[in-house]
Amino acid sequence: MTPSWWTGLTPLEEIVPCGDAHHRIRWSDGELATPDHDDPDGERTLAALGGQTSRCIEILDAWQRHRADLDALLLAGRGAGDPLGPQLAGAPGGFSGFSSSLAVSFGSASPMPAPPMPAPYRYAQARAVAAMSPSPGPGPGAPVAWYYGSRGGGAPAPRQGEDTLLMLLRLPGALPDRLVATVVATWARRITDDDPRVAKALPALHAALYGRALAGARGWLGGGTELDVRLAASPAVARRPDGTVVIELPFSWLSDVWARGFTTLAGRFCLTAQPGPADDWTFTTVALDLGQPQKFTLHPC
Numbered sequence: 001m002t003p004s005w006w007t008g009l010t011p012l013e014e015i016v017p018c019g020d021a022h023h024r025i026r027w028s029d030g031e032l033a034t035p036d037h038d039d040p041d042g043e044r045t046l047a048a049l050g051g052q053t054s055r056c057i058e059i060l061d062a063w064q065r066h067r068a069d070l071d072a073l074l075l076a077g078r079g080a081g082d083p084l085g086p087q088l089a090g091a092p093g094g095f096s097g098f099s100s101s102l103a104v105s106f107g108s109a110s111p112m113p114a115p116p117m118p119a120p121y122r123y124a125q126a127r128a129v130a131a132m133s134p135s136p137g138p139g140p141g142a143p144v145a146w147y148y149g150s151r152g153g154g155a156p157a158p159r160q161g162e163d164t165l166l167m168l169l170r171l172p173g174a175l176p177d178r179l180v181a182t183v184v185a186t187w188a189r190r191i192t193d194d195d196p197r198v199a200k201a202l203p204a205l206h207a208a209l210y211g212r213a214l215a216g217a218r219g220w221l222g223g224g225t226e227l228d229v230r231l232a233a234s235p236a237v238a239r240r241p242d243g244t245v246v247i248e249l250p251f252s253w254l255s256d257v258w259a260r261g262f263t264t265l266a267g268r269f270c271l272t273a274q275p276g277p278a279d280d281w282t283f284t285t286v287a288l289d290l291g292q293p294q295k296f297t298l299h300p301c
Contacts, residue, residue, distance in 0.1 A: 003275045005185035006030040008260040014172045018055040025059060025171070027178045030185070032063045059171070062164040063179065068186040070201060071165055073208035076180045078215040079263065181259040184208070188252040205251050206231045213249055216263035221245065221288070235271035237286045237293075245290065 011028035023036040034040060034056040044061075047053040066072055169176045187205060191198050198205070213229045221227075225245055232248035239245050253271070257263060262270045268285035271293055275281055279300045286293045 004030065005188070005255055006181070007275045008273075008281075009178065009181060012174055012178060014175055016055060016059065016172065023056050025056065025175065027175060030182065032060060032175075032178075034060050058164075059168070062168055063182075066165050066168060066179065067182045069165060069183060070187070070204040070208070072169070072179055072183045074204060075165070076169060076176060078211040079219075079258065177259075181255065184251075184254040184259055188255045191251055202231075209249060209251055209254060212254060212258050213247055216258065217245070217247055217269065220264045220267075220269050235284070235293075237269065237271070237290055239290050 006029055011026070013024055013026045015022050016025050018036075021036075023034065026033045026035055037043060037054065037056050040057055040060060043051075043054060043057050047057070168179050171179075187198070187201065191205075209231055210229045214227055217227050217229070218225075226243060228240075228244050228246045230246065230248045231251060233250060234248070235250065235253060236248045237245065247269075249271070257270050257273045260273060262273045262283065264270065265283060265285055268287050270283055270285050272284040273281060274283075276297070280297055282295060282297045284293050284295050
């Protein structure tokens, strides 16, 4: 039996404001639920007749709309080693308390040069700025996303539905991470199924893999190493004669490894992670010397 994509991802429950109350939002087994709303469909019917839609139902509906939205991968964070981790407290326009998954940070008076990124990251983050910030352009204290937009062309206007995506990326705790895992799993399945939508989405899929693998590899190898991350059919790591480390990964690496927090294990870079029938896990990893990948299995205590 093929393991579910959410195997290894623990259930989550967070509290969000909903009208005059605070309600639970629960993620489990790949799905989002609103335990404090007994009849979501009934509430939707009342809203369609002119009633007010509750915050929880808005979140639930937005989740369904964006569960395959590639912009979620381009706007969200790339892991613990992400140099674009958010620092949104005190952001212009009152945007504070954003989830740690939103990869838009605000620069200091002397911002460090931002690392190069694929064009899809630049454009998606520039759209996020247009949707979130009244700031007129780059400058001290402006979002780093303006940096990318100013070097990658004009920022596209916010698209319809992008405000609801940002709402999801501002959810508390690790819920935004679960949204990213959902989008990753959806596209990994489409690739496996030879879905015709994949061809058009390849640049965005590569960008999503590139950013996350790059952040993980930098944390593993340390600074100063030139890295070349490529989308490939099977995983491999090698060093070129010029010293550049080439990392080839399938898109499914994001679902199988990155989303589960297995990017590095005991100082080794993880290439594959496979759950077993007895709650055990088998990993294929490579050491810092970039020798032959090795497999090992962890069994539950």
